[in-house]
Amino acid sequence: xxxxxxxxxxxxxxxxxxxxxxxxxxxxxxxxxxxxxxxxxxxxxxxxxxxxxxxxxxxxxxxxxxxxxxxxxxxxxxxxxxxxxxxxxxxxxxxxxxxxxxxxxxxxxxxxxxxxxxxxxxxxxxxxxxxxxxxxxxxxxxxxxxxxxxxxxxxxxxxxxxxxxxxxxxxxxxxxxxxxxxxxxxxxxxxxxxxxxxxxxxxxxxxxxxxxxxxxxxxxxxxxxxxxxxxxxxxxxxxxxxxxxxxxxxxxxxxxxxxxxxxxxxxxxxxxxxxxxxxxxxxxxxxxxxxxxxxxxxxxxxxxxxxxxx
Amino acid sequence: xxxxxxxxxxxxxxxxxxxxxxxxxxxxxxxxxxxxxxxxxxxxxxxxxxxxxxxxxxxxxxxxxxxxxxxxxxxxxxxxxxxxxxxxxxxxxxxxxxxxxxxxxxxxxxxxxxxxxxxxxxxxxxxxxxxxxxxxxxxxxxxxxxxxxxxxxxxxxxxxxxxxxxxxxxxxxxxxxxxxxxxxxxxxxxxxxxxxxxxxxxxxxxxxxxxxxxxxxxxxxxxxxxxxxxxxxxxxxxxxxxxxxxxxxxxxxxxxxxxxxxxxxxxxxxxxxxx
Numbered sequence: 029x030x031x032x033x034x035x036x037x038x039x040x041x042x043x044x045x046x047x048x049x050x051x052x053x054x055x056x057x058x059x060x061x062x063x064x065x066x067x068x069x070x071x072x073x074x075x076x077x078x079x080x081x082x083x084x085x086x087x088x089x090x091x092x093x094x095x096x097x098x099x100x101x102x103x104x105x106x107x108x109x110x111x112x113x114x115x116x117x118x119x120x121x122x123x124x125x126x127x128x129x130x131x132x133x134x135x136x137x138x139x140x141x142x143x144x145x146x147x148x149x150x151x152x153x154x155x156x157x158x159x160x161x162x163x164x165x166x167x168x169x170x171x172x173x174x175x176x177x178x179x180x181x182x183x184x185x186x187x188x189x190x191x192x193x194x195x196x197x198x199x200x201x202x203x204x205x206x207x208x209x210x211x212x213x214x215x216x217x218x219x220x221x222x223x224x225x226x227x228x229x230x231x232x233x234x235x236x237x238x239x240x241x242x243x244x245x246x247x248x249x250x251x252x253x254x255x256x257x258x259x260x261x262x263x264x265x266x267x268x269x270x271x272x273x274x275x276x277x278x279x280x281x282x283x284x285x286x287x288x289x290x291x292x293x294x295x296x297x298x299x300x301x302x303x304x305x306x307x308x309x310x311x312x313x314x315x316x317x318x319x320x321x322x323x324x325x326x327x328x329x330x331x332x333x334x335x336x337x338x
Numbered sequence: 339x340x341x342x343x344x345x346x347x348x349x350x351x352x353x354x355x356x357x358x359x360x361x362x363x364x365x366x367x368x369x370x371x372x373x374x375x376x377x378x379x380x381x382x383x384x385x386x387x388x389x390x391x392x393x394x395x396x397x398x399x400x401x402x403x404x405x406x407x408x409x410x411x412x413x414x415x416x417x418x419x420x421x422x423x424x425x426x427x428x429x430x431x432x433x434x435x436x437x438x439x440x441x442x443x444x445x446x447x448x449x450x451x452x453x454x455x456x457x458x459x460x461x462x463x464x465x466x467x468x469x470x471x472x473x474x475x476x477x478x479x480x481x482x483x484x485x486x487x488x489x490x491x492x493x494x495x496x497x498x499x500x501x502x503x504x505x506x507x508x509x510x511x512x513x514x515x516x517x518x519x520x521x522x523x524x525x526x527x528x529x530x531x532x533x534x535x536x537x538x539x540x541x542x543x544x545x546x547x548x549x550x551x552x553x554x555x556x557x558x559x560x561x562x563x564x565x566x567x568x569x570x571x572x573x574x575x576x577x578x579x580x581x582x583x584x585x586x587x588x589x590x591x592x593x594x595x596x597x598x599x600x601x602x603x604x605x606x607x608x609x610x611x612x613x
Contacts, residue, residue: 284406
């Protein structure tokens with residue numbers, strides 16, 4: 029009985045967010061108080077707690093993603109890379125890219141584009157001798173990525189470790205680098221990257237405005253910013269089902285599969301605390317990006333925001 | 339022997355054990371952390387935990403947890419935390435019964451008041467090792483060493499929504515090793531199944547019943563035969579004959595010989611098979 033009442037209290041409070049939390053939600057300097065899920069903590073505490081959350085879940089991160097989203101997260105990430113449509117020679121920075129999902133998809137995409145490029149080139153050379161064809165294959169064999177590179181940057185050592193192991197296991201070796209770094213203070217020079225992506229990571233950044241400013245800084249002029257993140261569902265029926273699923277099922281999955289209820293409770297609460305699509309679009313524009321737009325996937329469960337540095 | 343900080347001072351705890359007829363709401367107060375010497379929670383902390391480590395859950399969540407933990411425990415028998423979660427989420431009927439059995443017995447009532455905990459930090463291992471062979475303390479320490487287990491690996495309860503029942507299930511978990519000692523069963527799969535049969539009869543916890551019923555699926559046919567012909571009948575007979583094992587203040591009986599304790603409880607001597 030007590031539990032049902034407590035749980036109902038939490039759900040009621042879910043709907044009535046205090047006004048003071050709005051500034052905190054925007055990830056702006058809201059004084060010392062910030063949100064960690066539905067709790068109120070200081071900035072430093074929030075960083076530490078989030079670090080611990082990802083340290084705990086790192087090994088089971090991929091399994092949990094598959095079970096929570098029933099594998100749909102793979103489709104979302106594929107859509108992100110297709111939207112990016114990278115050509116060989118692109119330099120990608122994948123922030124909060126821990127286990128490397130976006131990086132591996134980028135490499136696959138660029139490789140297949142490169143293959144098609146090479147095939148087309150060969151088709152145009154009608155009268156090459158076999159020796160010349162063999163030599164051209166040799167030359168391009170070492171360039172299967174066409175000089176594309178991806179830098180995976182994450183603040184959490186455990187996530188990077190898991191990512192590196194995955195890369196070894198799946199056989200990705202060239203064109204990939206792993207860097208330990210903070211999205212709010214990237215260890216890179218200005219105007220370096222063609223594309224900056226952050227998939228399901230910006231929600232965990234303590235100061236979103238700083239992260240966006242850093243993204244603007246490290247992108248080349250003409251560079252693209254892409255952000256894949258859980259967002260707000262406008263459809264009321266779907267929203268209720270989604271809430272029910274998020275709050276009832278996901279922590280249970282976390283407990284059963286990963287043995288960690290609280291990290292997944294944090295996950296679903298942080299999704300609710302994150303700014304909705306329009307607000308995030310405004311924040312991206314504030315950082316200096318142009319042609320900012322967003323695309324809702326699955327009615328707003330996930331949204332891809334895109335902007336250009338011009 | 340450590341006294342639980344909430345012992346005796348029932349006015350300062352968290353929930354009434356039964357809702358009263360006049361008010362449908364239970365009056366719940368957060369545990370004051372000065373009682374427990376823990377860091378103060380923030381005022382805006384969401385969960386008014388009934389005890390440290392408590393996670394309030396809805397009935398739907400409990401049902402999902404019960405189903406999920408049952409499947410996971412069968413799939414991966416090394417997930418002891420899943421067995422614990424299964425016990426907590428399915429024990430809503432059995433735990434109050436156990437608590438009442440304890441309350442109505444003088445020794446059990448004392449345990450509920452004083453809330454002793456069996457932990458390495460509270461056990462005087464040197465003293466127990468110095469006790470004569472055949473005494474409860476000596477045999478318990480021998481069991482811990484032979485099987486390389488420790489009483490500190492028991493999971494604290496998380497999903498029980500009453501702090502007294504949380505203590506009851508914690509006590510049950512800590513006494514589990516003593517069950518092994520009293521029944522003379524090692525911690526291999528066969529021994530665990532036998533102890534589960536005994537506990538199923540004694541406590542009526544659905545988790546024990548499920549463990550007793552599904553545990554044997556992973557045993558070889560030879561062991562199954564031994565189990566079915568000798569060990570299970572003995573466990574059932576002892577379980578039915580014995581008084582409630584949670585009503586024994588083990589911490590005050592380390593010097594008592596195991597045989598005498600078995601006789602006092604009503605546990606029959608174990609059959610002469612190698613487990």
